[in-house]
Amino acid sequence: MILGLLRQTHSLRKSSYAKTLCRTYHATRVNNNLQRTRNIGIIAHIDAGKTTTTERALYYAGFTRRIGDVDDGSTVTDFLPAERARGITIQSAAITFSWPPSSADAASPDSSGPRSSTPHNINLIDTPGHADFTFEVLRSLRVLDGAVCILDGVAGVEAQTEKVWSQASAYAIPRIVYVNKLDREGAAFGRTVKEAAARLGAWPAVCGIPWWSADGKLRGVGDVIGLRALKYAEGGDGKDISVFSLQQLEAEDGRLAQELKEARVALVELLSEHDGVMVERFLEADEDHLAIVSDDITESLRRCVLQKTQHVVPVLAGASFRNIGVQPLLDAVVDLLPSPGQRPDPEISFGGNVQGGLADVLAGKIAIATSTSAKGGKGLSNDKASFALQNLEACALAFKVVADSKQGVLVYIRVYSGSIKRNSVLWNTNLQIAERAQKLLKMYANDSVDVDSIPAGQIGVIPGLKATRTGDTLISYAGTNPKVGPPAPINSLQLRPIDVPPAVFFVSVEPNSLSEEKHIKESLNLLLREDPSLHVTIDEESGQTHLSGMGELHLEIARDRLINDLKAKARIGNIEIGYRESPTAASEVITEIFEREMGGKSSKAACTVVIKPNTGEAEDTGEVHVFELADNNRLSIVGPTLDFGGFSADPEQSSLPDHLPIHTIHQAMQNGVSAALARGPAHSYAVHSVDITVTFDPAKHLFANTTPAALSSAARLATQRAMRDSVQASPTVLMEPVMLVTISVDETSMGSVVHDISSARGGTVVSLSAEDDQQGVSDRSAIDVSKIYAPPDPFAGGHATADTSAGNSAQAMKQIVARVPLKEMVGYLKHLRSLTGGRGTFTMVVDRFEKMATQRQRAVLNEMRGDFS
Numbered sequence: 001m002i003l004g005l006l007r008q009t010h011s012l013r014k015s016s017y018a019k020t021l022c023r024t025y026h027a028t029r030v031n032n033n034l035q036r037t038r039n040i041g042i043i044a045h046i047d048a049g050k051t052t053t054t055e056r057a058l059y060y061a062g063f064t065r066r067i068g069d070v071d072d073g074s075t076v077t078d079f080l081p082a083e084r085a086r087g088i089t090i091q092s093a094a095i096t097f098s099w100p101p102s103s104a105d106a107a108s109p110d111s112s113g114p115r116s117s118t119p120h121n122i123n124l125i126d127t128p129g130h131a132d133f134t135f136e137v138l139r140s141l142r143v144l145d146g147a148v149c150i151l152d153g154v155a156g157v158e159a160q161t162e163k164v165w166s167q168a169s170a171y172a173i174p175r176i177v178y179v180n181k182l183d184r185e186g187a188a189f190g191r192t193v194k195e196a197a198a199r200l201g202a203w204p205a206v207c208g209i210p211w212w213s214a215d216g217k218l219r220g221v222g223d224v225i226g227l228r229a230l231k232y233a234e235g236g237d238g239k240d241i242s243v244f245s246l247q248q249l250e251a252e253d254g255r256l257a258q259e260l261k262e263a264r265v266a267l268v269e270l271l272s273e274h275d276g277v278m279v280e281r282f283l284e285a286d287e288d289h290l291a292i293v294s295d296d297i298t299e300s301l302r303r304c305v306l307q308k309t310q311h312v313v314p315v316l317a318g319a320s321f322r323n324i325g326v327q328p329l330l331d332a333v334v335d336l337l338p339s340p341g342q343r344p345d346p347e348i349s350f351g352g353n354v355q356g357g358l359a360d361v362l363a364g365k366i367a368i369a370t371s372t373s374a375k376g377g378k379g380l381s382n383d384k385a386s387f388a389l390q391n392l393e394a395c396a397l398a399f400k401v402v403a404d405s406k407q408g409v410l411v412y413i414r415v416y417s418g419s420i421k422r423n424s425v426l427w428n429t430n431l432q433i434a435e436r437a438q439k440l441l442k443m444y445a446n447d448s449v450d451v452d453s454i455p456a457g458q459i460g461v462i463p464g465l466k467a468t469r470t471g472d473t474l475i476s477y478a479g480t481n482p483k484v485g486p487p488a489p490i491n492s493l494q495l496r497p498i499d500v501p502p503a504v505f506f507v508s509v510e511p512n513s514l515s516e517e518k519h520i521k522e523s524l525n526l527l528l529r530e531d532p533s534l535h536v537t538i539d540e541e542s543g544q545t546h547l548s549g550m551g552e553l554h555l556e557i558a559r560d561r562l563i564n565d566l567k568a569k570a571r572i573g574n575i576e577i578g579y580r581e582s583p584t585a586a587s588e589v590i591t592e593i594f595e596r597e598m599g600g601k602s603s604k605a606a607c608t609v610v611i612k613p614n615t616g617e618a619e620d621t622g623e624v625h626v627f628e629l630a631d632n633n634r635l636s637i638v639g640p641t642l643d644f645g646g647f648s649a650d651p652e653q654s655s656l657p658d659h660l661p662i663h664t665i666h667q668a669m670q671n672g673v674s675a676a677l678a679r680g681p682a683h684s685y686a687v688h689s690v691d692i693t694v695t696f697d698p699a700k701h702l703f704a705n706t707t708p709a710a711l712s713s714a715a716r717l718a719t720q721r722a723m724r725d726s727v728q729a730s731p732t733v734l735m736e737p738v739m740l741v742t743i744s745v746d747e748t749s750m751g752s753v754v755h756d757i758s759s760a761r762g763g764t765v766v767s768l769s770a771e772d773d774q775q776g777v778s779d780r781s782a783i784d785v786s787k788i789y790a791p792p793d794p795f796a797g798g799h800a801t802a803d804t805s806a807g808n809s810a811q812a813m814k815q816i817v818a819r820v821p822l823k824e825m826v827g828y829l830k831h832l833r834s835l836t837g838g839r840g841t842f843t844m845v846v847d848r849f850e851k852m853a854t855q856r857q858r859a860v861l862n863e864m865r866g867d868f869s
């Protein structure tokens with residue numbers, strides 16, 4: 001395959017019409033065949049070489065004509081440190097290219113041989129590298145069918161890699177590992193392989209090994225599957241490759257030939273333990289590990305990679321910067337990672353009710369009718385619901401919204417069923433609105449191409465949508481009236497949403513002048529569409545705007561986007577911790593009647609509210625509808641004269657008016673209550689752990705001019721008054737974010753780090769890695785590092801080499817998991833570095849909010865007052 005490829009790329013380079021050829025290919029020969037599609041992402045720690053590798057991939061695929069500017073340093077240094085940390089050096093959320101490149105001499109689609117002998121459509125989806133962007137990582141992992149994890153051959157497995165790896169495990173995403181930077185001094189492939197096994201909890205199947213010259217220069221890679229070696233012309237662009245068969249290699253470099261044989265034996269042994277077919281092939285080959293044909297090995301590896309729980313991870317070697325090893329990596333993507341059709345059915349829900357797989361629901365295997373009233377008017381019966389499903393033409397997920405300076409707002413979608421067609425009306429089931437897809441695009445390296453449709457399994461872009469946000473589900477439904485949308489419950493079909501983690505930092509945003517207000521509001525709106533893990537709250541009384549997010553860097557980037565990219569003229573306050581406040585007493589029952597001119601018309605609505613501390617007990621029976629809100633708040637909506645479907649319990653009484661069905665009323669109440677909870681009564685922090693009961697009695701609270709907006713306002717004002725009432729009876733208590741922190745240190749620094757965490761920072765150590773029973777890494781204990789094959793590291797230098805017993809370095813790095821208040825973690829990296837001689841790294845996620853002891857609360861409040869004085 002590499003040889004075929006060499007011919008192709010060579011001819012592309014020589015051809016004067018190479019560019020024309022590429023463009024023609026873009027427009028006409030894009031392969032929509034599901035089997036020949038790979039939706040993949042690159043998981044990597046910052047600086048592991050994601051951009052460098054991607055640039056080579058695009059170059060070898062024929063989509064760019066020169067290797068990206070990393071060569072002269074400009075791509076990397078062009079970006080601000082904060083942007084680099086975000087991993088946005090690939091400027092697009094997804095780019096498409098073909099591998100191997102399409103050309104006249106590519107093998108025909110039905111030829112036998114590895115998949116990589118036929119052009120495949122690769123959609124490379126951006127995954128950010130920094131831990132602050134957990135939500136971003138999850139949103140992209142969700143649409144990946146497979147991933148390449150790039151490790152730095154000198155630094156080995158880093159803390160963030162480990163974290164994203166375990167998130168990818170949670171989504172059951174098949175992965176391959178690429179050990180990069182093997183040209184660097186101190187590079188240790190074997191050590192990295194063992195470290196990957198120990199820390200990522202998978203059996204490494206070494207498929208590529210570095211080929212070093214006697215003086216330690218990386219010359220190429222050994223192909224363990226094909227039993228050959230690829231030698232790259234020194235200083236070349238990576239297209240000039242000499243291929244040595246095992247026999248030729250014996251003469252060229254006997255040591256590598258020997259190593260290749262050992263690696264092959266180890267690979268066959270490992271595969272035999274996980275794949276019954278490999279055992280058969282081994283027996284057929286008279287138990288000769290070297291005699292098994294390479295295609296059989298590739299197929300066996302593929303089966304292992306696609307197992308429900310992936311135990312075996314193929315490992316390749318290279319140095320992208322030196323243009324070594326990228327083509328075999330791309331071959332592995334095609335040969336070993338799944339097509340969209342080989343992934344599990346995506347989970348969906350209807351109005352949060354029915355859960356199951358999309359394909360199962362479409363095939364009628366799962367009933368979808370929601371509860372209907374005795375009158376049967378608002379929902380659909382089972383029969384009608386399955387009939388209605390037949391009109392469902394397509395279902396897609398908006399996985400990323402990007403404001404592009406040239407093309408405006410681009411919504412990246414992944415289509416899960418049917419086909420999204422140009423000009424179709426799309427119903428956004430999260431926002432309950434319709435938007436028209438006037439244009440559809442496919443994104444290529446530096447180009448976008450108009451297309452007529454985006455079929456299931458594919459990634460594409462809809463430009464010009466006005467409201468759709470990252471994470472929304474879009475459906476196309478035959479004959480949809482854009483005003484009312486498809487019938488219930490199909491109008492609420494949602495692909496499983498990602499839980500948005502709580503925001504723990506915030507900044508104030510203040511327009512420089514009144515005339516800037518509108519632009520700032522629009523810019524903030526756009527930021528929220530792009531990233532649903534950002535939140536904006538506006539205090540009705542003071543008019544103060546707060547932007548909150550998941551980490552300091554997260555907010556720094558948002559601030560950067562706002563001021564520099566979106567040109568908002570605003571003062572942004574310092575980054576502060578988002579504490580919460582929690583009521584400690586129940587309120588009186590508060591009735592609020594709201595009446596005001598809204599949009600030129602008078603509108604009126606009312607409700608009663610009572611709040612109490614959330615004790616965790618709730619009933620969801622009869623006419624009480626319970627909604628779990630953010631921050632452990634719970635809303636119960638009671639309609640004393642209504643049945644569960646919102647119809648009058650008394651046949652003499654009229655039902656709700658058509659423009660105010662029960663779910664509209666509930667949504668309005670939720671909006672109003674949530675707005676009130678965004679600012680607590682005592683310290684203006686968001687409210688945590690409160691139980692709110694809203695009573696809505698149509699006889700008393702509904703008027704001829706009641707609108708959803710008026711209902712929201714009534715609920716908001718009533719909740720605010722109830723909270724003030726509660727705080728008068730007993731003060732609120734402050735709650736602080738407590739983080740689950742995972743720290744990687746070497747053994748010698750372990751004692752001082754543990755001491756610092758538990759005494760100076762008030763943290764509690766949950767586990768030390770020796771126990772091997774931490775969350776999400778339970779697999780680790782299953783890997784016996786001493787049984788892992790890894791080639792020796794003759795040029796590793798330093799303290800550990802892989803040919804010493806059982807992955808010393810992997811065991812030398814220890815993990816400490818601890819719960820620590822966020823306040824104590826601000827600026828921790830610098831401190832950790834000084835405690836560990838620069839080697840320590842850490843990641844953290846919010847574990848929970850905890851009530852603060854009186855003294856600590858007082859200290860925080862005093863500090864805040866000091867800040868503000």
Ligand SMILES: Nc1nc2c(ncn2[C@@H]2O[C@H](COP(=O)(O)OP(=O)(O)OP(=O)(O)O)[C@@H](O)[C@H]2O)c(=O)[nH]1
Binds near residue numbers: 048049070183318
């Ligand atoms: N020596 C050597 N350096 C490399 C190699 N691959 C990448 N680099 C260098 O490592 C640095 C980071 O590479 P990038 O490709 O920008 O890494 P990245 O993972 O995309 O980084 P972010 O986009 O900032 O997350 C750059 O200075 C590259 O030149 C390699 O194979 N060998």
